[in-house]
Amino acid sequence: MEIKIIGIKGIPLIKTGDNLSQLILKAAELQDLQLDNEDILVIAETAVAKAEGNLIHLENVKPSPNAIEIAEVTGKDAKLVEAIINESNEIIKVGPDFIISETKHGFVCANAGIDESNVDDGLATPIPLDPDNSAQLIREKLEKTTGKSVAVIISDTQGRAFREGAIGTAIGISGMLPTWDRCGELDLYDRELKTTSIAVADELSSAASMVMGQANEGIPVVIIRGVSYFKKLRNEYANIKPLIRPKKYDVFRE
Structure with missing residues (x-):
């Protein structure tokens, strides 16, 4: 073949x-x-x-107290963390520079599949x-x-x-x-x-x-x-x- x-x-x-x-x-x-x-x-x-x-316009995202707390642990921007929470059914594991979650679709992956590459500054693409x-x-x-x-x-x-x-x-x-x-x-x-x-x-x-x-x-x-x-x-x-x-x-x- x-x-x-x-x-x-x-x-x-x-x-x-x-x-x-x-x-x-x-x-x-x-x-x-x-x-x-x-x-x-x-x-x-x-x-x-x-x-x-x-598309997610990160400047319009208001971080929750939970997002701010997770941001401190991961070193990620709190607005991005809030976007990850919003795209997730469940936050499974948090550590230095990573957030593992189950997305609304049922996928278990990092950062709810949100991507900041290959888009304009200030934007992110969810699944x-x-x-x-x-x-x-x-x-x-x-x-x-x-x-x-x-x-x-x-x-x-x-x-x-x-x-x-x-x-x-x-x-x-x-x-x-x-x-x-x-x-x-x-x-x-x-x-x-x-x-x-x-x-x-x-x-x-x-x-x-x-x-x-x-x-x-x-x-x-x-x-x-x-x-x-x-x-x-x-x-x-x-x-x-x-x-x-x-x-x-x-x-x-x-």
Whole structure:
């Protein structure tokens, strides 16, 4: 199997109200790229948040006493801390320079997924309000325009428990299942797999992140081509929920 990871260059800085699907297709055309059936597009959540106008104006945020207290522990700006609290269901752990929380979507990550990079000073981008819906709208527009069958993943850069560094992580999906249950298949020694579920949406997001970069690369959209299991996982009603571990199975949270 051969997989191609193709960064779409030339997409301008996103503004509120921009039509992402049109910008993607226009930039791809200038790059002499056309979407193919079974392409998977991975889109940075910051681009989606900016297009949807989902921005936090930090100067308008009034820190609560709780935010001020947490800011003193973490060294973070109290207004940013208040924004993190507002975007969270629960603050799980606080320490020097970090706040781990459960977002309103159910993701457990640092700083409620709020990002201050690649936006103007004084602004921050939270995770899109409904990443699955965002992915669906973009996918449907792309498919309608091109006539191709594709999938769309909204990705975010997140850290991992017990590991240093950050990787691309899927927070929204449309057009394919986010996990691949391989239970019942045989390994190389003809033993039946019992509990093997592959987080393919996260694997694809991480692969795309190698091309997207995290600084001034200016590549918020990546095409992944040649994924052999696309047809097996094709699903127009898929969402990201299968990737979220229910709290009752979270053995590390008190």
